[in-house]
Amino acid sequence: MGERTVAAAVPWASERRRAGARPSLAAKALGAAAVVVLATGLYLGLAVVPPDAVQGEVQRIIYLHVPSIVTAYLAFFVVFCSSILYLWKRDLRFDAVAVSSAEIGVVLTGITLATGSIWGKSTWGVWWTWDARLTLTAILFTIYVGYLMLRAFAEEPQAGARYGAVLAIIGFLDIPLNHLAVQWWRTLHQPSSILRPGGPSVALVMLVPLAINFAGLILLYTYLLLERIRLERIRHRAAETRLKRGRRG
């Protein structure tokens, strides 16, 4: 029954030319560009930029930590928009984008939590504390891990897509809450120093590697997203082929 609904709703999977047997040239170019840009940003952040006057050398973790969470926010925003479009149009192409983007967002949020924990140990002396920003980031991670589990264990693909879309839309509300947490509550985590009223409070020399790493992670995210969507396309085509064989049999 699941395969029937997938095949009926995914005409794109049956187009042999577009079935995604090989990565597109654009995807390959994005992957190569991501490696070059990230290598440049990491070199600047680790070897060129001077240490922070207050935190010292360990502040260099921020050049990975901040771009990771901002790119994760972008990934979940794509999930949010794709989920709305799926519920509206009932087109599994939007669902494929949503589930693909959610997976990458979870990886990036995991990296954010891990690098933040390492930075916290070196700066605060603890690996973890139940600070509002940290807790809301952990909740964000848990929500989208739950989303992926829901998608993986759903027996009926369209029901999984529907429930997943609702969870993804509600889960996205955690992001503005997380961003504003450092303004609303007294938190151990420092307040926003880039996306804040009045512009960034970070020195330009430190903003440059942050911006380059952010660009590199956006390129990497786009590359991974295209590859992950290709996987969905191949799976849908396999489901459609199984269904056709079943009909003939």
Place this chain on the structure above:
Amino acid sequence: MGSWGFIGLAYGVGSVALLLYLILLKRRLRDARDELAALEGDGGRGTR
């Protein structure tokens, strides 16, 4: 652990996570492609 130890740990964890995800994604793509090829091969034989 010194500052550079923490920095190495953070960048190491980040790099390993991304690399592992990429490797697993490529493996899933290869498996899905093989499954599709097998299905289409079987289907082709069945219709001849």
